[in-house]
Every structure is written in structure tokens, then in C-alpha cells.
Amino acid sequence: MSELSGRCLCKSVRFRVSGPIIRAGHCHCECCRRATSSPVTSFFCVARENVVFEGETLRHYASSPGVSRGFCGACGSPMSYETDDRPDDIDLYIGSLDGASGVKIAHHWFWSERVPWLSCDDDLPKHD
Numbered sequence: 001m002s003e004l005s006g007r008c009l010c011k012s013v014r015f016r017v018s019g020p021i022i023r024a025g026h027c028h029c030e031c032c033r034r035a036t037s038s039p040v041t042s043f044f045c046v047a048r049e050n051v052v053f054e055g056e057t058l059r060h061y062a063s064s065p066g067v068s069r070g071f072c073g074a075c076g077s078p079m080s081y082e083t084d085d086r087p088d089d090i091d092l093y094i095g096s097l098d099g100a101s102g103v104k105i106a107h108h109w110f111w112s113e114r115v116p117w118l119s120c121d122d123d124l125p126k127h128d
């Protein structure tokens with residue numbers, strides 16, 4: 001895999017990722033929807049050791065026990081999702097990538113929590 005890079009809206013926080021993508025998918029859970037004000041959130045997961053953040057330091061919000069959501073303190077862009085359940089991994093938002101052509105979405109997560117008005121007509125596995 002080639003290196004991926006991304007940034008927040010105001011360009012204050014940037015990141016580079018090297019190494020393989022562990023998983024990628026669309027999350028439909030209520031927490032992710034509320035954290036992003038979006039009907040679905042698309043993540044890719046990588047080993048934490050393969051991510052380098054540059055520029056301003058991420059601010060974090062503990063959205064639920066054992067979960068930390070990283071965001072830019074200047075523009076508020078959501079940047080990361082971290083959970084104590086996977087201490088060696090970090091999820092990053094696909095929408096923050098400079099180019100997402102190297103990311104293959106493979107799943108829908110929390111399908112039962114999806115908003116009823118959004119149509120997802122793909123053949124990807126849909127997990128609860």
C-alpha cells in the first residue's frame with residue numbers, strides 16, 4: 001500500500017499513514033451519526049504505530065466509556081476514533097483523506113441503527 005495522507009478542514013491538523021489498512025466500512029451507529037452530524041460515517045482502521053499526526057495537536061472528547069474521538073481544536077473537524085477495546089488501532093475518517101482511492105469499503109456496521117431515509121443499495125455485508 002502506498003502512503004495515505006489527510007487533513008482537517010482548516011489544514012491545522014494533518015496526518016500520514018503507512019502500512020496496511022486493517023478494515024474499512026460505513027458506521028451507522030447513533031453515536032457516530034451524532035458526532036459527525038451525518039447519516040453515516042466512513043472509517044478506515046490502521047495500526048496506531050503507522051499514523052503520524054502533524055501540525056496542531058488533536059483535541060479529544062470521551063464520547064462514551066473507553067472511547068475517545070479526536071478532532072481539530074480550530075475548525076472542529078472529526079479526525080479519529082479510538083477505543084480501549086482495540087488499544088493498538090486507530091480509526092480515521094475516510095472523508096479526511098486527500099485521496100481515498102486506496103481504501104476499499106468492505107462492511108456496514110451497526111446496520112440496525114441506520115436512519116430509515118438513507119438508501120444503501122450495495123452488496124456489502126451488513127453487521128449489527
